[in-house]
Amino acid sequence: MTEPRQPEFPAPETTTTQPAAPAGPAPGALSPEEVSARFTDIFGAAPDGVWTAPGRVNLIGEHTDYNEGFVLPFAIDRSAAVAVRLRDDKTARLFSSYGDQGVVAVDLTTLSHGTMRGWTAYPLGVVWVLRQMGVEIGGFDLFLHSTVPTGAGLSSSAAIECAVASAFNDLCGAGLTANELVLVGQRAENEVVGAPTGILDQSASLLSTDGHAVFLDCRTQESKPVPLDLAAEGLVVLVVDTKVSHAHATGGYAARRASCELGAEVLGVQALRDVTEAELPEAAGLLDSETFRRVRHIVTEDRRVLDTVAVLADAGPSAIGALLTASHASMRDDFEISCPELDLAVDTALANGALGARMTGGGFGGSAIALIPVAEEAKVRDAVVRAFAGAGFTAPDIFAVSPAQGARRVG
The missing domain is CATH 3.30.70.890 (GHMP kinase, C-terminal domain)
Incomplete structure (x- = not known):
């Protein structure tokens, strides 16, 4: 297969999360002060800080991310906020404004895939990945509030993962770049939640800027802002x-990914990003009809x-x-x-x-x-x-x- 055209990207920047003024609140949002106050009411002391990460709309580029292709998402003005306080023991206490589950307590010395269930799999999955990477995270209290609709295709899970990753990156002095935090969130999604997603969602949540979409090369992780002044x-x-x-984490998404991987294998390429439109007629003769349509x-x-x-x-x-x-x-x-x-x-x-x-x-x-x-x-x-x-x-x-x-x- 011949090499398709490639986009131009600026030299990548290394960034860490820094305090910044929040954007205007979305419907149902709590201000940072309100998030902090809710945390204090629940856990009896003020948090060490409050972090937020947005959901996203993918303007165009669907299922291309795990095929090492190109995507163009933008962060939206609906987000997940987390307040976190570090503890001196090995216990994690988590509370979400979703539902009436109350405080969930987890012994971090026994943290495993089996102990991360329901909504706690998203924040605890991030903690698990960071600890696997050598970041020292002891006990903590965490309060989560989100205005990103769940199950709506707007990356409510990535918003949680990116807010939590940003919080512990700052609190533990991990010094991870935004691109490294993207991979932390993706790994939590893949290995803990069980969803075989690419890097689109976390990249949009971590790399976006006001008034811009993010043009992302999912092979190299290179990105650039694209003005989107609607x-x-x-x-x-x-x-x-x-x-x-x-x-x-259900079968349809995984089945599509499997079809794409099969197509790349049969066509002899690293990923479908390496196939050009001019080569599609040849591909049609090598693939079954369903796999060809996916390709x-x-x-x-x-x-x-x-x-x-x-x-x-x-x-x-x-x-x-x-x-x-x-x-x-x-x-x-x-x-x-x-x-x-x-x-x-x-x-x-x-x-x-x-x-x-x-x-x-x-x-x-x-x-x-x-x-x-x-x-x-x-x-x-x-x-x-x-x-x-x-x-x-x-x-x-x-x-x-x-x-x-x-x-x-x-x-």
């Missing part, structure tokens, strides 16, 4: 959370990411709609990870003024996004709600998102 163009990105919950999605999706970055630079976000819509068609037809609710959200948005629309995230449920002129926002919202009601689907949650700042210390 407001200046009179545009808004609407998220349509279909309320069809998905989970990366075709990855190859064409990589090209769409590169094209989107180029179009954003040349013409701005108002010109990328067709690429977003083509991405959805590829995920629906070739990768087969959409569902009726996602398709209805996309089709309805397009029929009512959206410039482009696509499902976002791992698929099999979750959310769709629509790029919409501000003047058409109310029309699209109303049309999608009515369409879901008419189809007998659960009412969706619809909200606008803006490119936001990545993980940081806020208190």
Whole structure:
């Protein structure tokens, strides 16, 4: 296979999390002071600090990350916040504002995959990975509050992982770079949670800056910010959370990854990132029809990411709609990870003024996004709600998102 075109990246920067002013609060968010106060109420003393990390919308580039390809996500103004205080013993006490589980206590001397269950697998998975890397973490108290919807394809799990990784990186003086923290979060997701994901989600949560998307080469981990000033163009990105919950640790996601790995093996390449569109006819003769469709999605999706970055630079976000819509068609037809609710959200948005629309995230449920002129926002919202009601689907949650700042210390 011949080498495909490569993007230009600046020299990578090494960064560590630093205190910074938080962005404006999302609905349901607590201020850093409120997070600290909740921690104090629960654990009886003030935390050592408060950290936050955002969820993300993937503008384009789905399932390309574990194929060593290209992605273009941006952090959103919905995030996970953690308050942490180190303890002198080997006990971890964790409390989440989700549900009524109360304080969960874990003996860190016996920490293993079997002791990390439910929501605690995300923060404890990060702690486990850091300790495996030699970071000395003793006991701690941790309070978690998040405004990232769960199961919506907006990386609620990565937001938790990145907030926790940032906290312990600072508190323990580990000195890990943002790119190293990305791999910590991915390893926790892969080895503890059991989800075979790539580095997209953690990269978006850790590397994003206000008003920009992150153009990421998932082979090299090189990245650069790409301006995404939606407001200046009179545009808004609407998220349509279909309320069809998905989970990366289930079979559909793993099956797609296995198909991609099979395709790369048969085609004799390191990863599908190394296959060009010109080579697809040859590939069709070597692969079974299903594997070929999976391969075709990855190859064409990589090209769409590169094209989107180029179009954003040349013409701005108002010109990328067709690429977003083509991405959805590829995920629906070739990768087969959409569902009726996602398709209805996309089709309805397009029929009512959206410039482009696509499902976002791992698929099999979750959310769709629509790029919409501000003047058409109310029309699209109303049309999608009515369409879901008419189809007998659960009412969706619809909200606008803006490119936001990545993980940081806020208190």
